[in-house]
Amino acid sequence: MKKNMGYKELMHGDALPAGTAAEFQTGDWRSERPVFHKDKCINCYFCWIYCPDSAIILDEEKKVVGIDYRYCKGCGICNTECPTKPDKRAITMEPERK
Amino acid sequence: MPILAKTGNEAMAEAMRQINPDVVAAYPITPATEVVMIFSGFVADGLVDTEFVAVESEHSAMSACVGAAAAGCRVMTGTSSQGLQLMSEILPIASALRQPIVLCEVNRALSGPINIHCDHSDTMAVRDFGWIQIFSENAQEAYDNILQLIKITENESVRLPGMATTDGFIISHCMEKIEALDDNEVKEYLGEHKKMNSVLDLDKPVTLGALDLQDYYFEHKMPIIEAMKNSKDVILKVAKDFAKRYGREYGLIEEYKLADAEIALVALGSTCGTARVVIDELREKGVKAGLLKIRVFRPFPAEEIVKALSKVKAAAIMDRSDMYSNQGGPLFSELRSAMYEAKDKPLLTNYVYGLGGREISLEDIQKIFAEQKEAAASGKVKQLIQHFGVRE
Numbered sequence: 131m132k133k134n135m136g137y138k139e140l141m142h143g144d145a146l147p148a149g150t151a152a153e154f155q156t157g158d159w160r161s162e163r164p165v166f167h168k169d170k171c172i173n174c175y176f177c178w179i180y181c182p183d184s185a186i187i188l189d190e191e192k193k194v195v196g197i198d199y200r201y202c203k204g205c206g207i208c209n210t211e212c213p214t215k216p217d218k219r220a221i222t223m224e225p226e227r228k
Numbered sequence: 229m230p231i232l233a234k235t236g237n238e239a240m241a242e243a244m245r246q247i248n249p250d251v252v253a254a255y256p257i258t259p260a261t262e263v264v265m266i267f268s269g270f271v272a273d274g275l276v277d278t279e280f281v282a283v284e285s286e287h288s289a290m291s292a293c294v295g296a297a298a299a300g301c302r303v304m305t306g307t308s309s310q311g312l313q314l315m316s317e318i319l320p321i322a323s324a325l326r327q328p329i330v331l332c333e334v335n336r337a338l339s340g341p342i343n344i345h346c347d348h349s350d351t352m353a354v355r356d357f358g359w360i361q362i363f364s365e366n367a368q369e370a371y372d373n374i375l376q377l378i379k380i381t382e383n384e385s386v387r388l389p390g391m392a393t394t395d396g397f398i399i400s401h402c403m404e405k406i407e408a409l410d411d412n413e414v415k416e417y418l419g420e421h422k423k424m425n426s427v428l429d430l431d432k433p434v435t436l437g438a439l440d441l442q443d444y445y446f447e448h449k450m451p452i453i454e455a456m457k458n459s460k461d462v463i464l465k466v467a468k469d470f471a472k473r474y475g476r477e478y479g480l481i482e483e484y485k486l487a488d489a490e491i492a493l494v495a496l497g498s499t500c501g502t503a504r505v506v507i508d509e510l511r512e513k514g515v516k517a518g519l520l521k522i523r524v525f526r527p528f529p530a531e532e533i534v535k536a537l538s539k540v541k542a543a544a545i546m547d548r549s550d551m552y553s554n555q556g557g558p559l560f561s562e563l564r565s566a567m568y569e570a571k572d573k574p575l576l577t578n579y580v581y582g583l584g585g586r587e588i589s590l591e592d593i594q595k596i597f598a599e600q601k602e603a604a605a606s607g608k609v610k611q612l613i614q615h616f617g618v619r620e
């Protein structure tokens with residue numbers, strides 16, 4: 131989308147083209163990062179459903195394969211919802227700065 | 229054209245039936261209850277195709293209206309007083325999203341103290357939310373205004389929500405003769421509702437109501453300001469077309485015996501009817517009295533008012549609400565401000581009257597005109613802002 135448009139250039143009625151959130155990378159907000167452990171994942175999609183930023187990456191076979199850190203803002207919802215806890219956590223949270 | 233006996237509420241409900249909106253979401257509140265109650269009867273009887281959403285509050289009613297309008301539906305609702313206030317969180321969102329929702333508003337005093345009768349404090353309290361506001365003098369006007377509002381609000385250069393008001397009980401519950409349109413006439417008059425940026429348009433998907441901070445909020449406010457400006461012409465065009473088709477004339481304001489008047493009364497709603505009777509009597513006695521009725525309060529017809537009052541010597545500005553600013557009522561405040569640059573202008577007196585349904589009688593208006601006569605003769609206003617008819 132064009133930057134700094136004047137009001138006469140805007141779409142009618144406070145509308146935006148769909149999908150503009152893709153242009154807004156929220157990854158730099160993160161203080162903690164989720165780390166994905168493929169070997170413990172049972173591919174239940176809980177993280178994928180709950181992630182508020184669509185930051186869970188699926189591969190072509192629709193398997194969870196990782197986190198898109200450009201958008202993941204570190205809220206930890208995926209970690210909370212992942213049913214593999216307590217022992218075999220497929221997603222763990224780690225501080226961004228140690 | 230059928231001639232019907234209708235109360236203000238019935239007239240509004242009848243207009244709604246003929247409009248046959250896609251969605252009505254409403255919650256009952258005196259004295260507007262009947263509007264949507266009668267309409268829900270039409271829904272139950274299969275006389276309309278409307279999806280009626282019986283919500284649990286007015287906040288939800290307006291929210292559902294915005295949602296349905298955003299999906300591309302023609303949407304209506306009705307309310308009063310506290311109900312309108314409970315909607316008020318959503319009212320400016322409806323205008324910002326440019327959804328042409330039409331609301332049947334029955335003017336009733338705001339609590340507290342709790343009161344169910346007419347004044348204009350409810351409608352005036354939401355005057356700055358980007359809604360078109362049209363006041364009706366009687367049931368006929370209520371009917372005509374609702375029909376015209378559909379055309380006005382759906383006009384592409386406007387696309388703002390609008391409310392047409394009646395005065396609680398005085399109009400809403402009094403039966404009068406109205407001349408209605410035939411059902412097919414209404415259908416033909418209104419035409420198809422045109423969708424714009426519908427959230428259900430999968431070919432052209434849009435996001436509505438996104439977070440909008442320092443970078444774009446201001447830009448998103450300007451189109452509302454422009455649309456309100458455009459609406460003035462559209463209201464006049466719609467009125468002209470309506471007069472051509474059905475013979476009844478409307479404008480932003482209406483002048484009654486004002487052309488040569490030396491003293492005038494400026495009012496909104498049902499009080500205008502009472503004033504006409506007094507003016508006729510005064511005219512018989514040779515007193516040059518006239519009326520300026522404000523039909524449209526938003527957009528505010530400032531230039532038209534200034535022009536209409538330019539030859540008048542003294543005018544009584546009638547406000548059926550106060551706004552606790554120590555500057556009188558909202559009509560006075562805006563009218564007086566509009567007069568600032570005018571070369572020829574009358575002496576102004578603000579009468580805040582009729583709060584909570586306190587009656588304004590023929591004698592009251594006679595007294596107000598007598599005071600205006602005095603002001604015109606002496607060139608002096610006795611008291612700039614009067615709270616008329618209150619006991620001390």
Ligand code: SF4
Pocket residue numbers: 164180181182183184185186197201202203204205206207208209
């Ligand atoms: S931490 Fe939050 S934003 Fe990041 S992947 Fe998990 S749920 Fe999504």
Ligand code: SF4
Pocket residue numbers: 170171172173174175176177178194208211212213214220221
């Ligand atoms: S919630 Fe946990 S187990 Fe389920 S798919 Fe996500 S990472 Fe794998």
